[in-house]
Amino acid sequence: MTTRPRPKLNLRILILIFVLLSAIATLANSFWVTFKIQKQELIENALDVNEAYAARIAVSVEQVLNSDLDKLRYGAVVIGKSFDDKSLLAEEAERLFEQDASFNSVLVADAAGTIIASAPGSLHLDGKTLQHKEPLSLRAPKISNAFRSISGHLVVFITQPVFDAKGTYLGLIGGSVRLEQSNTLQALMDTNVRKDGAHVYLVDSARRVLYHSDPEQIGNVVGKDWVVDAALSQGAGTLQAMDEKGVEMLAGFAKVSSSGWGVISQQPLGNIQAVLRHTMAKVAQGIAPLALFGIMLIWWLGARxxxxxxxxxxxxxxxxxxxxxxxxxxxxxxxxxxxxxxxxxxxxxxxxxxxxxxxxxxxQTDVLTGLANRRAMQDILSRWYDADKAFAVVSMDIDHFKRVNDTFGHGVGDETLRAIAELMQQNSRVNDLPCRVGGEEFVLLLPNSSLQAATDVAERLRASIEAADIYMVGHITVSLGVALWRPGGDSVSAVLERADQLLYQAKQSGRNRVVVQPS
Known part of the structure; x- marks a missing residue:
């Protein structure tokens, strides 16, 4: 009868091996769960930041373009009264050119497209014919896509039609913005340069790059790019996609409505992965001492x-x-x-x-203010909707918040957001949920609330914020929109959109007020 060799492992070692494998599996599982949650959070935060960044820049570009159109509109009224006065035309063109850095050149053309006055005179444009004649047939304000001008520069041409007192079309007055030369638009975009591979760029509706942190890219036509497609077609949002060079990007985008241009703010996914690796390394360092202690304890206890x-x-x-x-x-x-x-x-x-x-x-929490974030808001609204629980939505936006950041810096802007969040919590009821959904945008959710009760809360919140003396900033105001959802009503997204529309009405009607949906 053969005798099997005696096992080399005793119960103590077997127990140790078994427990070690179990502990390693548990730690690995915990580490993996932490890794996945942290990665998703970082990606979503990066997308939200890029979307907010692009939206803020789009609003600024829109303001610059509207300001340029207003300047030209005034000039068109002036020269429309004496269009035959060449000295007046030249004087107005020179005034617009010298007024500020908005235009790199200004010209006046008659209805046939012949340039009859221009500034600066060094370009010698008088008597030449417009290369870009679409505004002549359009006879309306126009912001063009980029093209090569008569002088060979890559420009955007902004025009206003000129009419006389009887409404007869006389021609146009226009200003060119050279994309390769300093101007107001260029200065605005230069203030938004980002680092570590993150960058912002501006494209026109023909996909030509109007601004880029790399000057060599200006004037290039972007090829197949999902982010550019989305920016020019969808208006605003986020997207995780490959760029034309095959680099995976986390992008936010917004559209400049007056010109049809798109603003894209994006950063490589690799940036997030580098931050995540650094974070997980710290987690591992924190877990290691406790894991070592556990192994030694298990070894001592194994025999007993x-x-x-x-x-x-x-x-x-x-x-x-x-x-x-x-x-x-x-x-x-x-x-x-x-x-x-x-x-x-x-x-x-x-x-x-x-x-x-x-x-x-x-x-589920906004890092800056400690309020619920957009994800938490969507989760609770979905639960209320599924449970047929009536609720009110108060959408709130800080009036002229950009001035706070521009005047005092983003640090004071952040403190202002925290102060607003604290006032929201003070003026909320026990079951209400104050949320920050992006930038200076806040939402207050009121479960089982009537429209009148929600209006009272919103008005109390508005008055409290107006009366508060915020450090360095002083007094600020907010505009609010109040919407109500009842069981059997529209979707959650519809009531949020209705609240935003009411907020927009509050902005349009003078700010610092509450606009409520009709009962």
Whole structure:
């Protein structure tokens, strides 16, 4: 009868190996869950930041273009009264050119497209024919796409039609913005240069680059690019896609409505991955000492542990499950050693659940203000909608917040946002949910509220903010829109859009007021 060789492993080593494998699996699982949650949070935050960045720049570009159109409109009225006075035409063209850095050149053309006055005179444009004649046939304000001018420069041409007192079309007055030379538009975009591979660029509706942090890109026509397609067609949003060079980007985009141009703010996904690797390395360093302590403790206890060990090891593999604490507590501890291991596992389960809970809370909270973020808002609205619970939405936006950032800096702007968040919490009811959904935009959700009650809360909040003396900034105001959803009503997105439209009406009607949906 053959005798099998004696096993080289004893129970203590087998127990140690088993528990070590279980602990490693648990830590790896916890590490992976933390990694996935953190990665998704970083990506979503980056997309939100880029969208807000692009939207802010689009608004600024829109303001610059509208200002340019207003200047030309005034000039058109002036020369329309004496279009035959060549000296007046030249004087007005020179005035517009010298007024500020908006235009690199100004010209006046008759109805046939012949230039009859221009500034500066060094370009010698008088008597030449317009190359870009679309505004002549359009006979309306026009912001062109980029093209090569008579002088060979890459320009955008902004024009206003000229009519006499009887409404007869006389010609046009226009200003050119050279994309390769300093001007107001260029200065605006230069203030938004980003770092570490993140960048902002501006394209016209023909996909030609009007501004880029790399001057060599200006004037190039962008090829197949999902982000540019979205910016020119959808208006505003976010997208994770490959650019024309094959680099995966996290992009936010917005459209300049008056010109049809698109603003894109994007950063490589690799930036997020680098931050994530650094964060996870710190997590690993924090876990390592506790893991080493656990291994040494298990080694010491291995020779003295009996039956409860298998159950404890089984629970150790599932520390991240919600019922792990109850499962471990149910294991009997008949002697000190088993009680100690059970206590260590209970502590580990508690710490892990707390970490997962904190990560989930961070995913639902705006980092700057501590209010609920857009994700939390969407989640609670979906639950109320599914439960047929009536609710009111108060959409709020800070009036002229850009002036705060421009005057005092973004640090004071952030403090202002925190102050507004604190006032929202002070003026909210117990079950209300104040949220920050982006930039200076806030939303207050009021469950089981009537339209009158929501209006009262909104008015109280508006008055409280107006009366508050904010550090360095002083007094600011807000505009609010109030909408109500009842069971059987429109979708959640529809009531949010209605609240935003009412907010827009408040802005249009003078700001610092509450506009309520008709009851």
């Amino acid at each position: 542990i009996s039956a409860p060990l298998s159950r404890l090891a089984d629970c150790a593999k599932r520390l991240d499950t919600p019922d792990s604490y109850e499962r471990i507590s149910a294991i009997p501890a008949r002697y000190f050693e088993s009680w100690q291991i059970r206590r260590a596992l209970l502590l580990g389960a508690t710490l892990l659940q707390e970490k997962i809970g904190k990560l989930n809370q961070q995913a």
